[in-house]
Amino acid sequence: RWDGAFDNQGKITPHYDSMIAKLIVSAPNRDAALDQLVSALDDLLIGPLVTNAGLYRWLAEEPEIRTATMTTRYLDENIPPDAPSSESINSEAVAILQHQSSSADPGAWHQLPNFRVLPNEHRLVGVYEDQNGELQELVTHNKDLEKPATFNHKPDLLCINQNGHTISLQPVDRTQVWISDAASTRGALADVLAPFPAVVVEIPVGAGDLVQSGDAVLVIEAMKMLHTLTAPGTGTIESVWVSNGESVEAKQILVTFEQTEADKKEHS
Known part of the structure; x- marks a missing residue:
C-alpha cells in the first residue's frame, strides 16, 4: 500500500518534515512482512528526488532488524553501505540505452544492399x-550489458532502481556543459549552492566582504534544523542572491565570489 501526498506536479517544502509518502506492507509474520518490504522497495522508482528508500532496503535485511533485537543506537553503531557507484549505474544506464537503440529503426544506411555499418567501440x-547534481558521461560499449530489473525511461528522465536506491539521470545539453566548464576556469571561488530545499534565516555577509575559508556566509533552515553554509576559500563576496526568509531550491546559487587580480590575469 502506498499512501502519498504528492504527484509529479507537487512541491516539497522545507517547512516541516519532508515526508512524501508511506510504503506499508502486511504479512502473517515479521519475516514475511520484511520480505514483502524488500520486494516493494526493489520495485520502487521515485525520482529525481534523493530519498531514504535505499536505507530502508538495507535495514530490512539486517539480522537485528529481522529478530527485533535492535536498539535506538543501531544507526550509530552500524554504518549503512554507500549508495550505488557511478560506474555501476552508468553501466546499467548504457545497457538500457543500447537496448532501446538496437530495437529502433536502423535508418536508411542499413537498408542499402551489401552495405555494413561498423560499430563504434566507444561512443558518447x-x-x-x-540527482546529486553530478554530470555523468554515458559511453556505449561493444558488450552485451544486462539491463536492470526495475527502470523507467522517458525522454527527459531515466530512473533506475539499485538496491532500493532510485538513481535519476536527466539529459543535459552538451553545449551547456561546455559553457559551464569554461565558466569554471574563470578563477573565482566556487559558488555557494543550496544543498537541499530550505529557508534562509541569516545572512552574515554582504557584497564586498572579505571572507576566509570556513567563514559562515549563510544560515538556512530545513527539517527543523539550522545548517551553516561556509566559504570554500579566501575571497571577496561578489553577490548574495537571496534574502532573509526566502525559500530556496536544491542547487540554487546563493552566494558568488569575485575574481582576484591574479586570477583575472591568469585567465585573460
Whole structure:
C-alpha cells in the first residue's frame, strides 16, 4: 500500500518534515512482512528526488532488524553501505540505452544492399545529470550489458532502481556543459549552492566582504534544523542572491565570489 501526498506536479517544502509518502506492507509474520518490504522497495522508482528508500532496503535485511533485537543506537553503531557507484549505474544506464537503440529503426544506411555499418567501440550517447547534481558521461560499449530489473525511461528522465536506491539521470545539453566548464576556469571561488530545499534565516555577509575559508556566509533552515553554509576559500563576496526568509531550491546559487587580480590575469 502506498499512501502519498504528492504527484509529479507537487512541491516539497522545507517547512516541516519532508515526508512524501508511506510504503506499508502486511504479512502473517515479521519475516514475511520484511520480505514483502524488500520486494516493494526493489520495485520502487521515485525520482529525481534523493530519498531514504535505499536505507530502508538495507535495514530490512539486517539480522537485528529481522529478530527485533535492535536498539535506538543501531544507526550509530552500524554504518549503512554507500549508495550505488557511478560506474555501476552508468553501466546499467548504457545497457538500457543500447537496448532501446538496437530495437529502433536502423535508418536508411542499413537498408542499402551489401552495405555494413561498423560499430563504434566507444561512443558518447549523452551527458546526464544525476540527482546529486553530478554530470555523468554515458559511453556505449561493444558488450552485451544486462539491463536492470526495475527502470523507467522517458525522454527527459531515466530512473533506475539499485538496491532500493532510485538513481535519476536527466539529459543535459552538451553545449551547456561546455559553457559551464569554461565558466569554471574563470578563477573565482566556487559558488555557494543550496544543498537541499530550505529557508534562509541569516545572512552574515554582504557584497564586498572579505571572507576566509570556513567563514559562515549563510544560515538556512530545513527539517527543523539550522545548517551553516561556509566559504570554500579566501575571497571577496561578489553577490548574495537571496534574502532573509526566502525559500530556496536544491542547487540554487546563493552566494558568488569575485575574481582576484591574479586570477583575472591568469585567465585573460
